Amino acid sequence: MKISKILISFLLFTCLLAVPPLLLQYFDNGDLLVPNFWTIFFFISALTLIIIVTVLLVQQKNNEMYAAAFLGATTFKLLACLIFVLIFIKKSHPEKLNFVLDFMYLYFLNTVFEIYGLLRNLRNQNSK
Template identity: 70%
Template sequence: MKTYKSIITFLLFTCLVAVPPLALKYSGLESWLVPGFWGMFFFVAGLTFIVLLFILTIQAKNTEMYAPAFLGATTFKLLACLIFLLVFIKTRHPEKVFFVVDFMYLYLLNTVFEIYGLLRNLRNQNSK
């Protein structure tokens, strides 16, 4: 999968992930979203985008560095999200259950997309 194709796929994925929270907002169940949800949404999506581009760039330049780059980028993403969580919780004091559900929804879906996209890209490269 080419880089531009990965970017377009990521943008479509991000739009699809935004649909359920928008549906909650306009159906009157906005209380299920923590205050600052959209900031959290754009942070996790932006971080996933940066990690995806970084790994694709490394893969294009040096295929032997793919695995270390993937592990390093995943570690960076996890640590950045943990720091973001700490700051978010200390400044906003969100409702615990809704916060965990909202964050896990964002983090897990973005991580699954990242892994799927990168494995798909690696599989295309191996079949050549």
């Protein structure tokens, strides 16, 4: 799969992922969203995009390094998110339950998309 196809899929996914928080923000007065929710949204989305593109570029350069790149990128994403959470909580003191729900919504769905896109790409490479 070409990088352009996964980028288009990622943009569509990101737009669909933003719809429920937008609806909550306008119809629920934003009570379920933490302050600066969109900062979390853009950070995790950008991190996912960087990881997907990096792993795909590594795969194009050296197919044997795909597994190592994927594991390294996943570890980097987890550590980057943990550092981000630490800084975010220290700075803004959000409500705990809402923060956990918002963060997990974004983190897990982005991770599912990342794994799906990379495995779909790997499957296409194996069929050649």
